[in-house]
Amino acid sequence: MWELYVLKSFLEITVYIVKLISVATLIIGLLSYLKDILIAIFTKNYKEIKKVKNKLGGIVLLGLEILIIADIVETIINPTFKDIGLLAAIVAIRTAISYFLNKEIESSEESIKR
Template structure:
């Protein structure tokens, strides 16, 4: 004897709603990050001379928003395959997740290293002698 908690059609409708909500959340995160980065870029340009120095910080922050938004998009794909996934879908998700984590991790580490180098240059410059003693 089999007990059905929810009819399959209702379960599919609920999952479709959840997929759409998670997809919208991911898109919203990416949009907010892009708008924030653009705003910071404009402010740095308006203030003058700061775009070059702020560029890597802005880019790193945007990368974090993108990574989070893409994680939501991946969650959407996981939800989409929650009901009777095929081995092909599971394999595709695993490949996408692996590649995404690898490349975003590399990019984030490189940006952090660049920001640390900038901080060291600024700190070394502020310790330089100011004139003849």
């Protein structure tokens, strides 16, 4: 029985670490974005501004995907129907956001190439 407790504790710590990784990814990405966007604005390089915005979109996508991993592991720890339904809703919303954000990035990259 204690093995189950140890495994659950390990998974809870893992979820916490994965969420921290997601937040760290977003914060580091934001700082990188701010640096790059300020340089692009001051040099008036409009193509670079679009590239930097796309880079931020990619970072947001990565952060969302990492959070989905944390949510899946968290639901494995506490598999109630309420939690599974909540996970399904969260994953659906994050997947929709990821899909449309990815489409926006692809569209923007096409306009940069022209």
